[in-house]
Amino acid sequence: MERVAFLIDATGERVDCLLNPETVQVTRLAGVRPRGSAGTQLTGTGLADDPLVFTGGGRTELVLDLLFDTDFAEGQVRPADVRALTRPLWMLAENSAVEHGWVRPPLVRLVWGKTWNVPGVIIAVAERFDAFTATGSPRRSWLRLKLVRVAEDTDRAREGFAEELAVAQxxxxxxxxxxxxxxxxxxxxxxxxxxxxxxxxxxxxxxxxxxxxxxxxxxxxxxxxxxxxxxxxxxxxxxxxxxxxxxxx
Known part of the structure; x- marks a missing residue:
């Protein structure tokens, strides 16, 4: 398993996790949508595919499977309930930040090794518990979350990717x-x-x-x-x- 961390931009707080398994699913959605009129989708007679509108931009999503276990917790006092470790990630999926008068999830950075530093927001969290104590407290959590990368300038995103490759090589x-x-x-x-x-x-x-x-x-x-x-x-x-x-x- 690999250690990854989430850094909260507003507070500098760090949430450490174990990546399990050692994979990250990355999805890129281009800025494309079906062309439509008011309330309906347009189709063209004789066309093999629906007409499209190219909106620019797009969306990059990362799905991570994380493991939390009270036995792996650092510090002299370990929590009895693993939810004490995973609660910060649940809170990152709440609309607790304000930008231009609108509420939104707080900005975080996924940091992994020397070549992953992805700014984004957590839009979905799902958690499965096991290793329960006699009192019903779970000691282990298998948590899946989805991170959406925040909007970046295209040139900066390209430069950042080139920098990551240069560092890695x-x-x-x-x-x-x-x-x-x-x-x-x-x-x-x-x-x-x-x-x-x-x-x-x-x-x-x-x-x-x-x-x-x-x-x-x-x-x-x-x-x-x-x-x-x-x-x-x-x-x-x-x-x-x-x-x-x-x-x-």
């Missing part, structure tokens, strides 16, 4: 050297707390190349690498130039 260390595995303070009985995807970003220029780093160091379980372990950086030959290099299963 630029290793922070030279081939033939080593990177040291550092824990993030979340070590458990099943995980050392080492972020192997961030190690791959520093060593090879992309978190998607973690398998190459693991294979080069003959590591079969990246989640079990002890903090402080020095990992050799493989040569760049054969990695390719795209972010997707080494991302195959």
């Amino acid at each position: 630029t290793p922070a260390v030279a081939p033939g050297t080593a990177v040291v595995a550092a824990g993030d303070g979340t070590a458990t009985t099943d995980s050392s707390g080492v972020r192997f995807d961030l190690l791959a970003h520093d060593a090879l220029g992309s978190p998607l190349r973690w398998r190459l780093l693991a294979e080069h160091n003959r590591i079969t379980d990246p989640l079990a690498v002890p903090a402080g372990t020095a990992l050799a950086v493989p040569p760049q030959q054969g990695l390719g130039t795209g972010v997707a290099a080494g991302s195959g299963s």
Whole structure:
């Protein structure tokens, strides 16, 4: 599982989550709608498709499946009910902000690794609970949410995407050297707390190349690498130039 965070622009508050599974569904809807008249949709005789109106803009949606568990909560005092952890995300789907006299959901940023920083609003949340206590309090939550990216200037969106690719493709260390595995303070009985995807970003220029780093160091379980372990950086030959290099299963 991967750690992601939501940053609330207005307050700076951070909501940490576990991404489960390690996928994000992204949908892009272009600014296109069927052409219509007052109250009806226009059709054309002999046309194979309905006439369209090109409105410009569009809509980008991200769907995330998140996991919350009271056993994974940080801090000395852990909540007895997992809803204490998920309530902030429910509140982000409420119209609690005001803009130009209109209420709206607050602006948040999805932050994941070094290459995801998406501003948007949460428009839908659904939650399933399990691991109930004897008193009926759920200790685990499987939460799905939909984030809609806020309107951005087309040129800025293109520049931002190019910047993300440039960052993802630029290793922070030279081939033939080593990177040291550092824990993030979340070590458990099943995980050392080492972020192997961030190690791959520093060593090879992309978190998607973690398998190459693991294979080069003959590591079969990246989640079990002890903090402080020095990992050799493989040569760049054969990695390719795209972010997707080494991302195959």
